[in-house]
Amino acid sequence: DIQMTQSPSSLSASVGDRVTITCRASQSVSGYLNWYQHKPGKAPKLLIYAAYILHSGVPSRFSGSGFGTDFTLTISSLQPEDFATYYCQQTYSTPWTFGQGTKVEIK
Amino acid sequence: QVQLQESGPGLVKPSQTLSLTCTVSGASISSGSYYWSWIRQPAGKGLEWIGRIYTSGSTNYNPSLKSRLTISVETSKNQFSLKLSSVTAADTAVYYCARVIRNDYGNNWFDPWGQGTLVTVSS
Numbered sequence: 600d601i602q603m604t605q606s607p608s609s610l611s612a613s614v615g616d617r618v619t620i621t622c623r624a625s626q627s628v629s630g631y632l633n634w635y636q637h638k639p640g641k642a643p644k645l646l647i648y649a650a651y652i653l654h655s656g657v658p659s660r661f662s663g664s665g666f667g668t669d670f671t672l673t674i675s676s677l678q679p680e681d682f683a684t685y686y687c688q689q690t691y692s693t694p695w696t697f698g699q700g701t702k703v704e705i706k
Numbered sequence: 707q708v709q710l711q712e713s714g715p716g717l718v719k720p721s722q723t724l725s726l727t728c729t730v731s732g733a734s735i736s737s738g739s740y741y742w743s744w745i746r747q748p749a750g751k752g753l754e755w756i757g758r759i760y761t762s763g764s765t766n767y768n769p770s771l772k773s774r775l776t777i778s779v780e781t782s783k784n785q786f787s788l789k790l791s792s793v794t795a796a797d798t799a800v801y802y803c804a805r806v807i808r809n810d811y812g813n814n815w816f817d818p819w820g821q822g823t824l825v826t827v828s829s
Contacts, residue, residue: 633815642822643753643802648815686753690814694768697753 601625601689605698611706618674620701622687627667631691634663634672637700638683646685647672677703708732710803710820718797718827724790728803728820735784736761741806742786743816744777746799754799758806759786793827800824 602625612618622632630650637643645654647663650670660675674681682705687698714726728742735742744756757767759777767775771790779786790797801823804816 631813635816640821642819643816644819645815645817648807649809649811649813654817688753688816693755693766694770695755695814697755699752 600694601628601692601696603687603689603696603698605685605687605701607701608699609702609704611704612677613706614677614679616677616706618677618681618703620672620685620687620703622665622670622672622698624668624670624689624691628689628691630666631689632663632665632670633688633690634661635686635688636681636683637686643686674703708805708818710805710818712801712803712820712823714823714825716824716826718793718825719829720794720827721792724788724793724797724825724827726788726801726803726823726825727785728787730784730786730805734781735779735786736781739808741808741814742779743804743806744788745802745804745816745819747802747822748796748799756788756801795827798825798827 604623606621632650634647635643646657646661651663662673664671684700684702686700709731711729718724741758743758747753757777759765759779765777774791776789802819804819808814
């Protein structure tokens with residue numbers, strides 16, 4: 600199985616901050632990398648697919664980059680509604696696997 | 707807009723079979739070239755992909771669960787289902803269903819997801 604490792608596991612940030620979350624794969628996943636946002640009690644939401652393509656309706660302050668084994672999710676200016684847990688996911692090979700999550704908390 | 711909703715017992719006894727159904731609304735489960743998938747999240751842990759099914763009935767399972775797992779689809783009811791046998795406390799989790807979208811380049815992603823349903827394995 601391909602292991603996905605996110606860092607940090609959690610972070611505290613203020614509204615307006617630039618936030619960067621990294622995701623590293625144990626082997627190359629090419630560009631088959633997605634990012635999701637998850638709030639407690641809610642359905643996870645797709646933010647970015649294919650490493651950098653912004654899903655329809657997702658604010659442009661979210662962006663993704665990377666290829667191969669190293670990927671980044673950036674929130675350019677953190678908003679109150681962005682406090683959540685973020686997961687990366689590889690769909691290069693089955694079993695599809697997720698990172699352990701990065702919890703973004705209010706500072 | 708497509709919506710998914712999980713349903714099933716919230717409590718299952720050890721060694722029994724966990725059964726969940728995902729009802730799709732807003733579109734026919736047979737329309738489009740989509741897979742339909744199950745994912746779970748034990749309390750305090752990360753997300754684990756369980757498996758997927760195509761409307762033809764073709765399936766792919768996570769090898770860690772394959773021996774105990776059956777995913778099926780019932781197109782007439784616009785539903786797909788999960789059965790996990792011989793459950794233990796380790797199977798206690800929030801279970802999600804999701805639509806899998808695939809593009810021409812082979813990328814797959816989950817959208818949308820259901821809200822999730824908590825299943826507790828306990829006597």
